Amino acid sequence: MKYAEEFRDPKAAKGLLAQIAQVIDELGATKEKPVHIMEICGGHTHAIFRYGLDKLTPEGLEFIHGPGCPVCVLPxxxxxxxxxxxxxxxxxxxxxxxxxxxxxxxxxxxxxxxxxxxxxxxxxxxxxxxxxxxxxxxxxxxxxxxxxxxxxxxxxxxxxxxxxxxxxxxxxxxxxxVPPPIKALLDDPHMILDGFVGPGHVSMVIGVEPYRFIARDYGKPIVVAGFEPIDLLQSVLMVLEQMRDGRAEVENQYSRVVQDxxxxxxxxxxxxxxxxxxxxxxxxxxxxxxxxxxxxxxxxxxxxxxxxxxxxxxGAPRFVPEPEGCACGDVMTGRLKPIQCPQFGKGCTPEMPLGALMVSSEGACAAYYQYGGVDLEPAE
Missing domain, CATH: 3.40.50.11740 (HypD, alpha/beta domain 2)
Structure with missing residues (x-):
């Protein structure tokens, strides 16, 4: 566990959570009007639920799960x-x-x-x-x-x-x-996104330059993050601090792995x-x-x-619609939480999946199912 324990330190996590709560309060965010931060990578989604970060962070912060699972987005x-x-x-x-x-x-x-x-x-x-x-x-x-x-x-x-x-x-x-679908989401008038936690492993290959358009053209902060709980909490804090300070920049929290x-x-x-x-x-x-x-x-x-x-x-592949009742597309683009899909845990389970999000190791539905999301109450 050498080199990992420091990124899972409960004391450090409590300190970051306190700072996040303070900035959320300064932003005036509430449960009814939260800050929406999208984690692009499916690995981040699983880490958030594995370590219970969705429950530890303040009510004024809402994680939006992005299309960061290549198996899931395959038609x-x-x-x-x-x-x-x-x-x-x-x-x-x-x-x-x-x-x-x-x-x-x-x-x-x-x-x-x-x-x-x-x-x-x-x-x-x-x-x-x-x-x-x-x-x-x-x-x-x-x-x-x-x-x-x-x-x-x-x-x-x-x-x-x-x-x-x-x-x-x-x-x-x-x-x-990764960059083109982020642009597509930002161009969607129905999406409400305030900032991004950027993918760590992707950025290890391409660096941070391809994300400049997010801050420059859309005025949204993005912080490239690692995958341990301290990484994610620190990255969320960095996004929130940019919002509080009126900044929109590309920052690299995962500098121990990602070169610019x-x-x-x-x-x-x-x-x-x-x-x-x-x-x-x-x-x-x-x-x-x-x-x-x-x-x-x-x-x-x-x-x-x-x-x-x-x-x-x-020429081109044929278009195939989603199975009846399957909300994979809406979940993958952050429009719905997995628990809001009518098939979640019923017609769609890891044993008998309707869509890729329930079987992929980076799928949002698999994260909810594996780490207790089935106990959440669906939205009205």
Whole structure:
């Protein structure tokens, strides 16, 4: 626990909570008119509920849970395309474990595996690359999924496959970027947001510069945060202090990990392999321009969409509406709390999920369900 205990110190937490309460009071925020702070990252959502920060912070502060879970924002049509790829007899389909139980319109990858599809859980795209080396007579497809945090490892794997001329390896690229959906939320006239707790792991790759528009163009403070309780409380305090002082800036609380300029090696690899898609569909947000990444022409031999003519590789994926009664889109964009979904804990549980938010390790519904949210009273 060395290097972690200081970020979980109860005495330090009590001091920060007292300071937060004081600034909330200075701002005149109340339970009826709270300050709305969105934590963008699903990892932050789980930390907030794991450590009970939602209950410890004053009533004049409300956490809004943002679309910071890449598994959760994936539209159902893309899950269907994963299943379509995986059920090809020549394909070994590889994926991170989080995506296995996300339901498509007919089945999940886990159900497809139970029916005989060769689907294997991996911990890294390098594992998929090794499978391709060991199985030269099979097509190995890696499900490239995630925000800027995971894009470098996929990019480096594609570069390695190219250097080895590995013709049986490809990536179904569903990598997405954080800034465009934040802009979409800020442009939504129905959203009430006063500030942001910024994603720590994403920022470790891209730095803080991509968030400048939030403060410059929208006048909202954002503080990049770590994942321990002291990190989060300190970041919330920093946001509130900016509001009290009439400032709107990008600040970096997670400086022990995040460099302002990001990771230049990772950025260079991503620039080499990817380019922005003209548009990409997000569950709950619709299509957002330049929010997704696709594989550049120089590496098209490793693009599963082109190789197998699916998804955007054949024009565009079909739009699939949410299952009846499922409020994943509204929860993911902060319009509803998970407990306000009529299916929460009833028609949608971790054992029998309707949507990705209940099964992903970063999903808001999973956080509420796991850490006691089922005891909350739904809003009228």
């Amino acid at each position: 159902m049509s893309r899950v269907d395309e994963c299943v379509e790829l995986a059920e090809r007899p020549e394909v070994i389909f590889t994926t991170f474990g989080d995506a296995m139980r996300v339901p498509g319109t007919k089945k999940s990858l886990l159900q497809a595996k139970a029916e005989g599809a060769d689907i294997r859980m991996v911990y890294s795209p390098l594992d998929a690359l090794e499978l391709a080396r060991r199985n030269p007579d099979r097509e190995v497809v890696f499900f490239g999924l995630g925000f800027e945090t995971t894009t470098p490892s996929t990019a480096l794997s594609i570069q390695q496959a190219a250097s080895e001329e590995m013709a049986n390896f490809s990536v179904f690229c569903n990598h997405i970027t 300029d990001g990771n230049p090696v990772s950025i260079a690899a991503c620039d080499d392999v990817y380019e922005p898609r003209p548009t990409f569909e997000w569950r709950g947000l619709g299509e957002i321009d330049s929010s997704g990444l696709r594989i550049r022409e120089k590496y098209v031999a490793f693009d599963a969409e082109t190789k197998f003519s699916i998804g955007y590789g054949k």
